[in-house]
Amino acid sequence: MTGTSYRSPESIEEAVDLLAASSGTVDILAGGTDLIIQMQGSIGDQRLIINVKHISEMMQATLTDDALLLGPAMCCAELTSRADIKQWFPGLIESAYLIGSSQVQGRASVGGNLCNASPAADTIPALIALGAVCHIVGPSGERSVNAEDFVTGVSSNCMADNELLRCIQIARPEPNTADAYLRFIPRSEMDIAVAGAAVSVTVNDGVCTSARVAIGAVATTALLVPAAAAALVGSDLGEDALDAAAAASTLAAKPITDRRGTVEFRKHIVGVLTKRAAGIAAARARGN
Amino acid sequence: MKTHVTTDINDEAVEFLCEPQHTLLHVLRNELGLTGTKEGCGSGDCGACSVTVNGRLVCACLVLAVEADGAKIGTIEGVANRDSLHIIQEKYLEHAALQCGICTPGLIVSTQALLEENPNPTEQEARYFLAGNLCRCTGYDKIIRAVMDAAQCLRQGA
Amino acid sequence: MSEAKQYKYIGQRTIRPDGFDKVTGRANYGADLSLPGMLWGKVLRSPYAHALITKLDTSRAEAHPDVLAVAGFEDFPSVNAEAFAAGNGDSGMLDLARNILADKKVLYHGHAIVAVAARTEEAAAQALQLIDVEYEVLPPVMSIEQAIKEDAAVLHEDMFTQGLADTPSAPSNIASRMELKKGDVAAGFAQADIIVEREFSTPTVHQGYIEPHATTVRFDDNGPSMVWCPTQGHFDVRASTARLLNMELGQIKVVASEIGGGFGGKTTVYLEPVALVLSRKAGRPVKMVMSRDEVFRASGPASASKSRIKIGAKSDGTLTAVEASLYYEAGAFKGSPMAPGCMTVFTPYDVENMWVEGFDVVVNKAKAAAYRAPGAPQAEFAAEMVMNELAEKLAMDPIDLRLLNAAKAGTQTLYGPKLKEVGLVQCLQAAKTSEQYQTVLASGEGRGVAAGFWFNIGGQSSVIINMNSDGTGTILEGSPDIGGSRASMQMMAAEELGIPLDRLNPIVTDTEHVAYNATTGGSRTTFATGMAVVEACQDVVAQLKSRAASMWNVTSEQVDWQDGSAINLAGEDVMTLAEICAAAEKTGGQISGRGNINARGAGPSFAVHLCDVWVDRDTGKTDVVRYTAIQDAGKAIHPGYVEGQFQGGAAQGIGWALNEEYIYDDNGIMENAGFLDYRVPLASDLPSIDTIIVEVPNAFHPFGVRGVGETGIIPPLAAVGTAVSDAIGLPIETLPCSPPRVLKLLQEAAK
Structure with missing residues (x-):
């Protein structure tokens, strides 16, 4: 009765060909934890589901000498179990670990989290703070987009209908560099972020020489906050600098009031989280 | 259009036909009669439908049935060995870790996944790993005691 | 014995x-039974919180090739407004019918209108989209304050407040008022050295059973029709279904499946009579299963409340007078647990002068159902908060204040009987010597103590x-x-x-x-x-x-x-x-x-809970760090399951106190109808819940048993509320103590 069909290509090329050949709704199934819920509300629609989990390159994470090449469909449970990746990017692992339950982490992927483009996605601020680059493939070849430019609005991203996210590349951190991600939820687990903050800092001889701060769930997309980073760079990452970064995040936040939090609450919380995440990242970068 | 799926459920070869949009939970319960896997929410928020797919713990409501093709599925029906209970099941009973029992199949499948991944969890680790399995009856206290006791027995090779 | x-x-x-x-x-639970030839039933629900149905046309749905039956309010021939108006009806049964299939008016978002039975779930869902309904939208009445205003939109034109001295001439959203009194409160307050008075509110919450309502039925002309469902009372399901369908009790067999939680919420019917109508019309078995969304929107949550509590005491802590005004939301139809609230609110205490009034108020929310000691948590929360404030102001230990005034054998209750042997004093003593009460609080932590009383039946x-x-x-x-x-x-x-x-x-x-x-x-x-x-x-x-x-x-x-x-x-x-x-x-x-x-002779069960919390002052988030539940079981037949009742009640009460609440938008539409945003406690949210079983035997039971299931949900609200108040040094008047609310209190106090 319904027009749903399903394919599970085994190569990127095959997936790109399927995308190019199809008309109508096409959904990429990576983790499925958002897609399958969205499908429940749309009985009878024509759609093609392309499961990318049989494409081995999309399910792997490789650490090269200078970068992490993250297959976008690799599930968070597998990612968070990778001690080698955690050593490089503890904040990214924290963000992946916070997505849903153990069960959801057994399905959900960083690439799916990114493409689904929820304002409250946990891994997106972490990716932005790390300066991640998204490699996109389509009928006319490949292109790359910075993580902060990938999401264009609530539930929308920069990819055309016939494009596919192939790989997320994150450069190996400079020496004395570390990241951290924190989010605020009312319970201890399972909730969607009311606000989130990811911070990456480099600390040399007690001075912050480089920083990136990204915040989530406080605007239509996760935001890179250069003013917060500027407050940290050149400082000793002491109380004053962290407070200044927090204030910059609060100022940059453009949240809405909904069932998960009010504008005032979110603006306040994102500052608290920025300060705390920066403190954790700083301690990590100092090797504490 | 219905799709033919060949899979393995609890170490038995199983074939079924399903619509591509149907979830694994729907097929387990309504087509295959495996009603031990429960539906509490249909959105991955309660864990009552916890199963394993290729050894990984998931919510069956967030898996498409077609994805079972070529995979190994584990459900509550496969936890006990014929009529002898798994030590985790015995410990749930011994500690009175269930009241109404609707969340119990999912919790037992999740506990098994926890202890396979981490045979010696702290109480805090157990509580966080099982956070996706809602129980409204017990306040979790006795569940956590059962889990910790089962973990110790399994470590001692009981 | x-x-x-x-x-x-x-x-x-x-x-x-x-x-x-x-x-x-x-x-096998409610949704686990399938029968050969079974159809799937689904319900069309109101998209508005309050509206008149001006047109309802099911002909396109009936024409769907896979649809075999459609059911509406007119299929309950034995109940109708005309008979009720003529004095020939049971208004409770009429309300029940109108709640499970609306009669010309929808009274909450998600209110059932018509049901269809079709060969597949998908076909049933498609058929719902083919039903044409037109509405005249009315203003939603979403709170007690709105409902009791003079110019409030009236939900029921035929509802006149019961229990008033003068017969009212205009319809009202206040279904009834009750009053209980003992002694002379004015004289009692005049004797007091100190009086504490405060107002409180609690939100709409849900029992949150993990198993949705479900039923599989088979109508049979030649023998008893079969109804399979998860229920707390299959005999009462049979009685309601028989009444609505004009059948004899012997014509229906109800099979109680295993039940996946109820807590009071599975003591009424939603789907069963509707499914049986569909099965009768289609000549086939019918299965219906609510989605989680439907459970939240259209089963029976627990009443939101507003209350005012006034307690007077001598400087030595002896209570001289207590007074309460309690308002309960009934939801769309009358019948909140206002009466048990009035009857329980001050029962832990032996006070000469008592006065309590209660109001049952209808609003455009789902009809409230029972939830574990129905009515008592809301009322006793307020009373216990004031008791703790009184203890603080008297510089008394809160357990000592309670021991001084504790109800015991011979205490004359406000609601009628004198108490027989009860275990409150023993619970308070056990609390005082408990490991938790001996533990010194860490910096930033707060502690709360509260008692609870429930009658049992x-x-x-x-x-x-x-x-x-x-x-x-x-x-x-x-x-x-x-x-x-x-x-x-x-x-x-x-x-x-x-x-x-x-x-x-x-x-x-x-x-x-x-x-x-x-x-x-x-x-x-x-x-x-x-x-x-x-x-x-x-x-x-x-x-x-x-x-x-x-x-x-x-x-x-x-x-x-x-x-x-x-x-x-x-x-x-x-x-x-x-x-x-x-x-x-x-x-x-x-x-x-x-x-x-x-x-006869059910023994009341008293409880005392201790809660320690830590509050993150930057975010307003509360962590429960230690918890002890102490309760009189009379005699614990199976101590493990008795402890489980204490712990489960405590966990539900903690959820009620901290994060659970129905959130509505301006149109009266619930915004958090799922376990994602209706936040019940998780394993990682709670500490171990320690228990102490007190056994003061109930002389009327051969083994001394008292019921233990309900009391445990009563003390947590004030135990948590007081602990949070203690941690932040500010009064708590509104539940839940969710992070935004606590942070706001801290920020306002800092100004």
């Missing part, structure tokens, strides 16, 4: 007889015990087992008969195999059905003695019963239960015992 009595099974932590099925997935229970020729027996009972009650029935019967547990198989039967049983609720099952089990055992023993007597050629009076054997007092003979059963064929046929009772 003697306290010194040593029991063989009672008080042991036995393995529950239904446990194997529940840990292996074999146990008895009522009708019917049990049959059939003995087999090998000495095994089957206990047929009719109380759905919601938390391990089969274990306690098995234990009580084994104790009474003197045979091993595994010789007895307790079964919750359908409505055909035992006589009427009241719904599992009011913490009645182990008490009342337990009494019926004991009575049935005594009947069995009497017959066993008589059979032994006939074989020994003595009179029954010459036979004693000890440890599962008959003893010939006139000789040396001993005969085991199994031997007598084996000989039953030759001594008059098989042996069955019966215990059909209307149990």
Whole structure:
């Protein structure tokens, strides 16, 4: 009765060909934890589901000498179990670990989290703070987009209908560099972020020489906050600098009031989280 | 259009036909009669439908049935060995870790996944790993005691 | 009954007889039954909180090739507004009918309008989209404040406030008012050295059972129609369904499936009568299962409340007067638990002067249902918060303040009886010496203490015990087992008969195999059905003695019963239960015992809870760090499941206090109808919940049992609320103490 069909290509090329050949709704199934819920509300629609989990390159994470090449469909449970990746990017692992339950982490992927483009996605601020680059493939070849430019609005991203996210590349951190991600939820687990903050800092001889701060769930997309980073760079990452970064995040936040939090609450919380995440990242970068 | 799926459920070869949009939970319960896997929410928020797919713990409501093709599925029906209970099941009973029992199949499948991944969890680790399995009856206290006791027995090779 | 009595099974932590099925997935719950030829039923629900239905046309749905039946309010022929208006109707039954299929007006978002049955779930869902409905939208009335305003939109034109001195001339959203008084509160307050008065509010919350409502039915012209459903009371499902469909009780058989939680929320009907109408029309079995969204929107949550509490005391802490005004939201139809709220609010205390008024208020929310000690948590939360504030102002230990005023045997309650032996003082003493109360709080932590009272009920229970020729027996009972009650029935019967547990198989039967049983609720099952089990055992023993007597050629009076054997007092003979059963064929046929009772003498159960929290002052988030629940069980038949009741009640109360609430938008539409944003406590949210079982026997029960199921949800609200208040140094008046609300209090205080 319904027009749903399903394919599970085994190569990127095959997936790109399927995308190019199809008309109508096409959904990429990576983790499925958002897609399958969205499908429940749309009985009878024509759609093609392309499961990318049989494409081995999309399910792997490789650490090269200078970068992490993250297959976008690799599930968070597998990612968070990778001690080698955690050593490089503890904040990214924290963000992946916070997505849903153990069960959801057994399905959900960083690439799916990114493409689904929820304002409250946990891994997106972490990716932005790390300066991640998204490699996109389509009928006319490949292109790359910075993580902060990938999401264009609530539930929308920069990819055309016939494009596919192939790989997320994150450069190996400079020496004395570390990241951290924190989010605020009312319970201890399972909730969607009311606000989130990811911070990456480099600390040399007690001075912050480089920083990136990204915040989530406080605007239509996760935001890179250069003013917060500027407050940290050149400082000793002491109380004053962290407070200044927090204030910059609060100022940059453009949240809405909904069932998960009010504008005032979110603006306040994102500052608290920025300060705390920066403190954790700083301690990590100092090797504490 | 219905799709033919060949899979393995609890170490038995199983074939079924399903619509591509149907979830694994729907097929387990309504087509295959495996009603031990429960539906509490249909959105991955309660864990009552916890199963394993290729050894990984998931919510069956967030898996498409077609994805079972070529995979190994584990459900509550496969936890006990014929009529002898798994030590985790015995410990749930011994500690009175269930009241109404609707969340119990999912919790037992999740506990098994926890202890396979981490045979010696702290109480805090157990509580966080099982956070996706809602129980409204017990306040979790006795569940956590059962889990910790089962973990110790399994470590001692009981 | 003697306290010194040593029991063989009672008080042991036995393995529950239904446990194997529940840990292996074999146990069948509400949605687990499918029948050949079964159709799927689905319900069209209101998209508005308050509207008149100006047009309803189901013809396009009926024309769908896979649709076999459509049901609406007119399919309940025995209830209608006209008959009610003419004085010939049961308004409760009319409201029930109008709640499960709307009659010309929808009163909450998600209110059922019509139902369809189709060959597949998908077809049923598609058919709903083919139903044409037009509405005249009315302003939603979403709070007590809005509802009681003079110019409020009225939900029911035929509702005139009951219980007023003067008969009202205009309809109102206040369904009724009640008042209870004792002594002279004005005089009492005049004697007080200190008076504390404060207003409180609590939100709409849900029982949050993990199993959605579900039913599978088969209408049968030639025999009893079958209804399979998870319910706390299948006899009452039968009564309601028979009444709505104009059938006789004997024409319906209700089978209680295993039940995946209820907490009071599965004591009424939503789907069962509708499914039976569809099955009758289609001539096929019909299955209906609510989605989680439907459960939140359209089953019965617990009432939101507003309250004002005033307590006066002497400087030594002696209470001189107490006063309360309590408002409860009933939801769309009258019948909040306002009365039990009024009756319980001050019962932990022996006070000469008491005055309480209560109001039952309708609003455009789902009709409230019972939730664990219905009405008491809201009221006692407010009273206990004021008691703790009073203790602080008097610089008294809050447990000492309660001990000084505690209700005990002989205390005249506000609602009627004088208390018999009760265990509040013992609970308070146990709290005071508990490990937690001795623990010194860390920086940033706060502590709260609160007491709770619930009546508990008895009522009708019917049990049959059939003995087999090998000495095994089957206990047929009719109380759905919601938390391990089969274990306690098995234990009580084994104790009474003197045979091993595994010789007895307790079964919750359908409505055909035992006589009427009241719904599992009011913490009645182990008490009342337990009494019926004991009575049935005594009947069995009497017959066993008589059979032994006939074989020994003595009179029954010459036979004693000890440890599962008959003893010939006139000789040396001993005969085991199994031997007598084996000989039953030759001594008059098989042996069955019966215990059909209307149990009186339910013993109230008091509880005291201790809660320690830590509050993150930057975010307003509260962590519960230590918790102890202390409660009088009378006698704990199975201590493990008794503790489980304390812990489960505590966890639900903690959720109520911290994060659970229905959130509505401006149009009265619930915004968090799922477990993602309706935040029940998780394993990682809670610490260990320590328990202390106090046992002050209830003289009216053969083993001293008091119901334990409900009281445990009452103290947590004020225990948590006070702990948060203590941690932040500010008063708490509104639940839940969610992070935004606590942070706001901190920020406003800092200004």
